Amino acid sequence: MSSKAHPIYRTAAVHFCLLCCDLFIWACVWATLLWLDGEGSLDLWCLWALRTISCVVLYSLSTIFTDTSIQPLLKRWIALLSFLPPVFDSMQTMRHGTVRGFSPVPDPGMVILSSATSTLIYIVWEMAFPHGASSKGARNQKKDEEAKALLMRVIRYSRPDYLHLGAAFLFLSLAALCECFSWKLYYLNFIDILSGKYQHTNFSWAIEHMALCSLESSMFSGMRSGMFMCSLSRLNKRIRHMLFQNLMKQEISFFLTKTNQGDYFTSRLISDTDKMGRSVAMNVNVLLRSLVKTCGMLFFMLNLSWQLTFSPASKCHFLLSFRIHTSPRLVNLLMLIWPLLNFLGLTVAMLFRGRNLISSGQLSSGSLLAFVFYQKDMVTNMKVSAGDLAPEKLEGRLTFEKVTFSYHSRPNEKALKSVTLELSPGKLTALVGPSGGGKTSCVCLLQRFYEPKEDEVLLDGKPLYHYQHQYLHEKVAMVSQDPVLFSGSVRYNIEYGLKDCTLERVKEAARKANAHNFICKLEQGDDTDVGECGGQLSAGQKQCIAIARALIRNPQILILDEATSHMDCSTQQAVQDMLNNIMDQTVLVIAHRLETVEKADHIIFMEGGDVVEQGTHQQLMVIEGRYYRLREKLFNLETQPQNCDTCELILITV
Numbered sequence: 001m002s003s004k005a006h007p008i009y010r011t012a013a014v015h016f017c018l019l020c021c022d023l024f025i026w027a028c029v030w031a032t033l034l035w036l037d038g039e040g041s042l043d044l045w046c047l048w049a050l051r052t053i054s055c056v057v058l059y060s061l062s063t064i065f066t067d068t069s070i071q072p073l074l075k076r077w078i079a080l081l082s083f084l085p086p087v088f089d090s091m092q093t094m095r096h097g098t099v100r101g102f103s104p105v106p107d108p109g110m111v112i113l114s115s116a117t118s119t120l121i122y123i124v125w126e127m128a129f130p131h132g133a134s135s136k137g138a139r140n141q142k143k144d145e146e147a148k149a150l151l152m153r154v155i156r157y158s159r160p161d162y163l164h165l166g167a168a169f170l171f172l173s174l175a176a177l178c179e180c181f182s183w184k185l186y187y188l189n190f191i192d193i194l195s196g197k198y199q200h201t202n203f204s205w206a207i208e209h210m211a212l213c214s215l216e217s218s219m220f221s222g223m224r225s226g227m228f229m230c231s232l233s234r235l236n237k238r239i240r241h242m243l244f245q246n247l248m249k250q251e252i253s254f255f256l257t258k259t260n261q262g263d264y265f266t267s268r269l270i271s272d273t274d275k276m277g278r279s280v281a282m283n284v285n286v287l288l289r290s291l292v293k294t295c296g297m298l299f300f301m302l303n304l305s306w307q308l309t310f311s312p313a314s315k316c317h318f319l320l321s322f323r324i325h326t327s328p329r330l331v332n333l334l335m336l337i338w339p340l341l342n343f344l345g346l347t348v349a350m351l352f353r354g355r356n357l358i359s360s361g362q363l364s365s366g367s368l369l370a371f372v373f374y375q376k377d378m379v380t381n382m383k384v385s386a387g388d389l390a391p392e393k394l395e396g397r398l399t400f401e402k403v404t405f406s407y408h409s410r411p412n413e414k415a416l417k418s419v420t421l422e423l424s425p426g427k428l429t430a431l432v433g434p435s436g437g438g439k440t441s442c443v444c445l446l447q448r449f450y451e452p453k454e455d456e457v458l459l460d461g462k463p464l465y466h467y468q469h470q471y472l473h474e475k476v477a478m479v480s481q482d483p484v485l486f487s488g489s490v491r492y493n494i495e496y497g498l499k500d501c502t503l504e505r506v507k508e509a510a511r512k513a514n515a516h517n518f519i520c521k522l523e524q525g526d527d528t529d530v531g532e533c534g535g536q537l538s539a540g541q542k543q544c545i546a547i548a549r550a551l552i553r554n555p556q557i558l559i560l561d562e563a564t565s566h567m568d569c570s571t572q573q574a575v576q577d578m579l580n581n582i583m584d585q586t587v588l589v590i591a592h593r594l595e596t597v598e599k600a601d602h603i604i605f606m607e608g609g610d611v612v613e614q615g616t617h618q619q620l621m622v623i624e625g626r627y628y629r630l631r632e633k634l635f636n637l638e639t640q641p642q643n644c645d646t647c648e649l650i651l652i653t654v
């Protein structure tokens with residue numbers, strides 16, 4: 001069949017071919033039956049088996065010989081064509097109570113009639129509820145698929161709450177059933193009692209039971225709400241936590257874009273997750289309640305009279321009443337899956353309902369999709385995911401191998417140009433050099449704030465991104481020039497984030513960081529409030545507390561980026577001595593004041609994004625290179641009265 005033919009003709013031709021195939025299968029079966037028993041009769045089970053085989057054959061043919069655009073349409077038609085005869089025959093059997101042969105098999109006219117009926121129902125159906133490939137553009141289909149994937153994600157997030165949700169569902173079912181039962185009592189018993197001969201005992205019995213059912217219904221409703229709210233709070237908490245964790249894994253540049261400023265994240269974290277939770281609560285609750293009540297009603301209706309229940313009028317009425325409360329797509333879905341609904345259970349129905357809610361747009365413009373799309377965006381923003389390495393013993397050897405790096409905002413400017421260096425465990429390494437040399441950029445890569453453009457930063461021989469994110473941040477501690485302190489006590493700031501930390505450990509860390517003396521002098525010692533952002537402490541004191549906070553974690557790698565710059569000389573000297581005495585850890589110090597790094601085990605001089613010289617202080621002084629010249633300049637300046645400010649100025653222009 002030419003693919004260039006008009007789509008309607010093409011679709012009609014495909015349908016016609018499949019219909020011919022189906023008739024051919026019928027003819028073959030009929031001929032075989034005649035040949036076997038001379039009668040051509042077929043019992044109900046054989047009929048079901050035959051039509052299932054026929055369905056598989058037609059479906060395979062349609063998959064092989066037609067293009068994907070009309071396959072969804074064909075699937076529905078094939079299902080109808082294959083199963084309408086056995087369904088009809090099964091209903092007939094239920095009515096008459098006998099398993100009788102399917103009369104149309106030997107009658108070609110009836111076979112054609114059943115095919116025509118299936119096709120007619122199919123056409124009416126497709127016109128009344130247009131969906132599928134014929135009516136949906138590729139965009140809508142894509143949206144549907146996305147919505148489905150997002151729904152599955154939300155369901156995955158809800159996995160830890162299955163018990164809560166299960167309990168909520170149980171209470172909901174009980175509440176809805178009690179409500180249905182009280183209706184039954186009201187409509188059936190009262191009306192029967194009042195319309196017949198009034199009997200006081202019967203009337204009292206009905207009143208008592210109705211009151212009891214209403215009471216139970218209210219009680220179960222309350223418990224259902226409680227359970228839903230509980231599981232939703234837990235879901236909200238988990239999602240916020242996941243969102244926050246993902247935020248923490250973003251590169252710094254992610255936070256620098258205009259759209260991703262602080263308020264934006266606060267709104268995402270607080271209001272969007274909350275909105276999402278509420279949308280889910282409202283919709284799942286309404287959906288399940290409607291479904292359980294519907295099933296309950298159907299059950300009672302079947303109890304009263306199944307014939308009435310299956311009569312077209314009551315079916316239409318039921319579907320219409322359902323339609324008032326729910327979307328038309330759910331009606332489509334219910335009509336399709338209604339025979340399976342009881343069998344598969346309400347949970348499956350909930351999943352489909354959820355899928356429909358999202359794909360029909362009820363949640364897509366709302367908070368659910370906003371949140372999930374945001375997460376999706378964030379995931380695509382994450383260039384490299386964290387690995388799963390978390391060795392018990394970490395040596396702490398850091399290696400840069402020809403690392404090249406440039407910031408996103410300046411992609412053509414290399415902040416690091418093929419940098420090769422090594423930081424050894426048990427040694428204090430100093431990064432020195434003029435401003436803009438690339439020292440901080442190295443530290444940023446060590447912390448995985450950014451990823452190198454070329455080659456890798458290795459930790460104990462393995463790329464940093466192979467390590468677990470949390471593990472890495474437990475093992476690497478950094479103190480910057482302007483550390484962040486939080487409103488709270490000195491102790492709170494030192495032990496920040498650690499569980500079960502003793503006061504003794506806090507004091508020990510403070511002692512090492514030379515903070516103990518000034519802390520003791522504070523009015524309330526360790527319990528003194530440091531104020532908002534540590535505003536009640538001096539810049540040097542804040543640096544001491546930040547160093548104590550790093551030391552208490554006993555990190556394998558300690559990075560100090562100008563972390564002693566605001567301290568007075570004696571405190572600075574004490575901290576330097578402490579750093580020089582560290583035995584096993586890898587210590588990296590960035591300093592502008594070259595005299596503070598003289599005792600370092602290894603000095604690396606960086607300039608213009610490259611390592612220019614490296615060695616010990618003595619070695620670098622002997623070669624009289626950049627380190628030597630810079631030191632000489634600084635020394636000359638320091639002998640002049642205006643040394644400090646000018647020194648920074650010179651550093652910038654060296």
Ligand SMILES: Nc1ncnc2c1ncn2[C@@H]1O[C@H](COP(=O)(O)OP(=O)(O)OP(=O)(O)O)[C@@H](O)[C@H]1O
Pocket residue numbers: 407409410414415433434435436437438439440441442
């Ligand atoms: N966020 C950023 N975005 C774009 N370029 C940056 C950014 N941070 C630094 N740079 C550039 O990268 C280069 C290296 O800067 P880096 O901060 O690593 O130098 P540094 O040696 O630490 O300087 P300083 O001693 O003044 O802190 C400089 O040219 C700088 O302008």
